[in-house]
Amino acid sequence: MFDLELGPLGSASVFLAFGLAVYGAVAGIVGAARRDARLQTSARLAAVAGFILATAAVVVMQAALLTNDFSVTYVAGHSRIASPTWVKVVTMWAALEGSILLWSWLLTGYTALLAVTAPLSPLRPYAISIMQAVQVFFLGVLAFIANPFKVVPLPPLDGPGPNELLQNHWMMAVHPLLMYLGFVGLTVPFAYAMAALITRRPGTEWMAQTRRWTLTGWGFLSGAIVAGGWWSYEVLGWGGYWAWDPVENVSFMPWLTATAFIHSVQVQERRRMLKPWNVLLIVTTFSLSILGTFLTRSGVVSSVHAFGNGPVGPAFLVFFLLVTLTAFGLLALRWDDVRDRADLDSIVSREGSFLGVNILFVTLTAAVLLGTLFPLIVEAFTGDKVTVGAPFFDQTTLPLWLLVLALMGIGPLLPWRRAEQQRLARNLALLTGALVVSGALAWLLGVHKVYPALTVALAGYNLMSLYLLLSGALVPRLRLANRGALHVLRSYAVESRRRVGSMIVHFAVVIVAVGVAFSSGYRVDEQIRLDFGSSAEFSGYTLTAVDRFMERTPARISAGAVIEVTRGGRPVTTLRPRLNLFGEAGRTVPTPAVYYTATHDLYLNLNSSVGPDTTFVVLRVVKSPLVTWIWVGGAILLFGTAYSLGGGRRPATARAVAGEKPEGAPA
Amino acid sequence: MKLRRIALIAVVVAAIGALFAFGLLRGNPDDRNITSNLIGKPAPTFALPLYERYWPDYGETFSLQAHVGRPLVINFWASWCLPCYEEAPVLQQAWQTYGPQGVQFVGIQTQDRDKRDEGRTFIARFNLGFPNVLDNDSLVGVDWALYGVPETFFVDASGKVVAKHIGPVTAAVLDQQLGALLR
Numbered sequence: 107m108f109d110l111e112l113g114p115l116g117s118a119s120v121f122l123a124f125g126l127a128v129y130g131a132v133a134g135i136v137g138a139a140r141r142d143a144r145l146q147t148s149a150r151l152a153a154v155a156g157f158i159l160a161t162a163a164v165v166v167m168q169a170a171l172l173t174n175d176f177s178v179t180y181v182a183g184h185s186r187i188a189s190p191t192w193v194k195v196v197t198m199w200a201a202l203e204g205s206i207l208l209w210s211w212l213l214t215g216y217t218a219l220l221a222v223t224a225p226l227s228p229l230r231p232y233a234i235s236i237m238q239a240v241q242v243f244f245l246g247v248l249a250f251i252a253n254p255f256k257v258v259p260l261p262p263l264d265g266p267g268p269n270e271l272l273q274n275h276w277m278m279a280v281h282p283l284l285m286y287l288g289f290v291g292l293t294v295p296f297a298y299a300m301a302a303l304i305t306r307r308p309g310t311e312w313m314a315q316t317r318r319w320t321l322t323g324w325g326f327l328s329g330a331i332v333a334g335g336w337w338s339y340e341v342l343g344w345g346g347y348w349a350w351d352p353v354e355n356v357s358f359m360p361w362l363t364a365t366a367f368i369h370s371v372q373v374q375e376r377r378r379m380l381k382p383w384n385v386l387l388i389v390t391t392f393s394l395s396i397l398g399t400f401l402t403r404s405g406v407v408s409s410v411h412a413f414g415n416g417p418v419g420p421a422f423l424v425f426f427l428l429v430t431l432t433a434f435g436l437l438a439l440r441w442d443d444v445r446d447r448a449d450l451d452s453i454v455s456r457e458g459s460f461l462g463v464n465i466l467f468v469t470l471t472a473a474v475l476l477g478t479l480f481p482l483i484v485e486a487f488t489g490d491k492v493t494v495g496a497p498f499f500d501q502t503t504l505p506l507w508l509l510v511l512a513l514m515g516i517g518p519l520l521p522w523r524r525a526e527q528q529r530l531a532r533n534l535a536l537l538t539g540a541l542v543v544s545g546a547l548a549w550l551l552g553v554h555k556v557y558p559a560l561t562v563a564l565a566g567y568n569l570m571s572l573y574l575l576l577s578g579a580l581v582p583r584l585r586l587a588n589r590g591a592l593h594v595l596r597s598y599a600v601e602s603r604r605r606v607g608s609m610i611v612h613f614a615v616v617i618v619a620v621g622v623a624f625s626s627g628y629r630v631d632e633q634i635r636l637d638f639g640s641s642a643e644f645s646g647y648t649l650t651a652v653d654r655f656m657e658r659t660p661a662r663i664s665a666g667a668v669i670e671v672t673r674g675g676r677p678v679t680t681l682r683p684r685l686n687l688f689g690e691a692g693r694t695v696p697t698p699a700v701y702y703t704a705t706h707d708l709y710l711n712l713n714s715s716v717g718p719d720t721t722f723v724v725l726r727v728v729k730s731p732l733v734t735w736i737w738v739g740g741a742i743l744l745f746g747t748a749y750s751l752g753g754g755r756r757p758a759t760a761r762a763v764a765g766e767k768p769e770g771a772p773a
Numbered sequence: 774m775k776l777r778r779i780a781l782i783a784v785v786v787a788a789i790g791a792l793f794a795f796g797l798l799r800g801n802p803d804d805r806n807i808t809s810n811l812i813g814k815p816a817p818t819f820a821l822p823l824y825e826r827y828w829p830d831y832g833e834t835f836s837l838q839a840h841v842g843r844p845l846v847i848n849f850w851a852s853w854c855l856p857c858y859e860e861a862p863v864l865q866q867a868w869q870t871y872g873p874q875g876v877q878f879v880g881i882q883t884q885d886r887d888k889r890d891e892g893r894t895f896i897a898r899f900n901l902g903f904p905n906v907l908d909n910d911s912l913v914g915v916d917w918a919l920y921g922v923p924e925t926f927f928v929d930a931s932g933k934v935v936a937k938h939i940g941p942v943t944a945a946v947l948d949q950q951l952g953a954l955l956r
Binding site (some may be wrong): 129179182183186258260261263264265267399400404407419420423426429430431434435438439441479482483485486771 | 778779850857858894
């Protein structure tokens with residue numbers, strides 16, 4: 107064991123990092139206001155030193171977890187000797203204080219990276235200071251309100267271990283990391299937007315300098331949401347991946363506004379328009395990420411996986427209100443600088459479609475926010491307790507999603523400023539043709555439900571749109587280049603990473619949309635009781651309960667059933683759904699068994715306990731068509747985001763000038 | 774104009790703040806605070822093996838049945854439970870006060886299979902004078918419908934459960950409950 111005491115060491119690191127954040131925030135702003143380069147440099151060095159100290163705190167926490175040092179409060183409260191090593195590592199973000207430590211650490215890391223790599227500009231000192239001001243909050247919470255390093259005077263001999271649901275799947279190691287990387291990544295454009303308002307430079311500078319940060323943050327957040335869905339699918343045992351639970355909604359809302367933002371900034375880059383929108387969207391994104399943390403950490407809205415209450419909730423509320431008031435107040439003060447001078451030439455244009463994207467995504471955010479907060483509002487005014495379930499969210503958002511898909515197909519085909527009638531008519535005819543043909547095809551093949559059928563129609567329409575975009579870009583190049591199609595495609599893909607990346611992402615969205623439409627529209631869900639040795643039919647499969655089993659590892663006891671799956675007499679697979687008990691105190695949590703195929707999943711969850719004397723099992727059996735494509739689509743989306751970020755570092759403004767001609771319309 | 778905009782923003786933010794402050798102040802719909810069904814009912818009985826140090830005074834087994842007729846404090850704990858370490862000295866203190874007044878305390882180590890050595894260390898660390906037993910299969914915990922540890926139950930002289938406390942018990946709670954039972 108360690109001779110030095112980990113608790114005080116961790117606390118000292120956090121306190122020092124907090125001090126440095128305070129210093130950096132003040133020194134940076136004073137240095138910028140006085141144009142004092144030395145002060146500015148010292149603020150940047152403080153950012154780097156803050157990251158080193160936060161890293162020290164994380165290393166200390168990991169050391170405490172891995173050596174079972176129960177004199178550290180967090181370890182005593184959330185870890186357990188018998189847990190496997192990987193669970194001990196991820197225990198750091200399995201509960202509130204540790205997750206704030208992770209968030210703070212990533213925030214200091216991003217700030218340090220920014221301090222080292224950001225190009226010199228009038229915005230930089232303010233942006234770094236604002237990042238450090240955000241650090242002051244997180245590190246302050248860590249140091250004074252939820253210190254995970256507090257020393258336990260009488261350390262227990264063992265701890266309870268992390269929440270059972272979090273020990274159950276490796277995805278838990280990934281999902282929170284991605285989520286915080288996303289939130290923290292989106293803090294950078296927020297900081298730059300604030301810097302732009304402070305310095306009265308609301309031009310394209312702040313977004314050009316943060317494009318990579320924004321896209322990276324958005325990519326991580328998208329990945330986190332898909333990973334969270336997959337975790338829910340693999341762990342929670344109801345065969346679904348999205349329940350419109352408040353904790354899901356609060357991670358989804360910043361994603362919605364961030365999605366609007368990454369589209370909307372392009373209009374400002376090209377046409378110097380939608381400036382107030384862009385500031386509004388990034389401020390809202392950041393506010394919503396803090397609001398989400400407040401809602402899930404305070405017990406204000408009841409959720410299946412809230413972290414419970416404590417003094418952290420009020421702190422996040424105060425910070426949320428402060429951020430919202432300051433950011434919107436600053437925007438109001440600078441309104442005359444930010445206001446758009448130009449008007450839309452025509453709504454039927456690229457910028458018109460981007461404005462449409464903004465309106466749709468903000469409406470979606472408002473709907474989700476309303477549904478999430480509605481129970482609280484009703485209780486505040488009438489005292490009644492109500493819940494808002496999935497039907498509300500489905501009914502309000504589904505039509506909007508279809509509109510998003512529709513806009514996604516036509517938008518990229520529209521030129522900037524104003525569309526030519528002739529070209530527009532031709533494209534519209536082709537798109538409508540694809541829409542009708544694929545819709546009709548789906549109908550003939552038996553897709554008679556409205557939303558899945560419409561989704562297929564819109565998928566066909568979007569594929570046509572992607573084809574038109576690609577051929578519009580490639581055909582002229584083919585004529586000019588006089589080379590093979592493959593060569594031209596490759597050089598186009600290398601030259602126009604941003605454009606091709608967005609096509610890949612849009613393609614991924616189509617795949618996810620089809621996956622969601624079918625897996626929710628055509629899901630078959632049954633409860634089956636099976637005696638051992640007997641069989642039951644389910645949706646073309648024969649399920650036979652062959653045996654029961656029991657496994658014991660130091661960390662858990664599992665009991666389950668061996669289910670043989672056959673189809674038309676031929677063996678397909680053997681599934682082993684089980685129940686796990688982690689430690690003595692825990693609830694039992696199920697691990698469903700899933701048979702993945704390209705067309706549908708067969709999902710078995712054990713709904714009854716299995717012991718040496720049990721003679722039967724109760725299974726929840728779910729068949730969801732095309733559900734795998736949601737995960738595949740998510741992976742493609744991440745690839746597309748990474749692709750558009752890859753390659754050289756040509757500044758966005760240079761590219762904007764280079765590619766002035768509208769692309770995507772066949773000549 | 775600027776002032777009016779900022780005032781508007783301040784009003785909206787204040788309204789949002791008020792709504793959330795209401796959410797915080799109304800308390801958390803905490804599912805752990807459901808009152809126990811056991812309240813008012815006869816205490817579920819048990820007979821569990823005692824740790825060695827209590828053998829001279831209580832024998833090898835502690836049977837609840839044998840102690841009905843006096844007010845009882847039944848405390849569930851585990852060796853891995855941080856709040857249990859907080860409340861153990863409080864319980865020992867109260868035992869020294871109320872034991873002579875006729876109250877019987879018993880500690881039940883539960884959800885802690887085969888952790889006898891850890892149990893002995895726990896008891897020795899706090900020098901617990903009241904008897905402690907091991908509920909190795911956690912079945913007594915099930916009979917008492919435990920949500921988690923620590924939980925403390927108060928049983929009156931007629932053997933009825935009168936109160937349940939979730940989380941670490943404090944001197945104030947013990948004084949209040951036992952004051953009522955001894956009246």
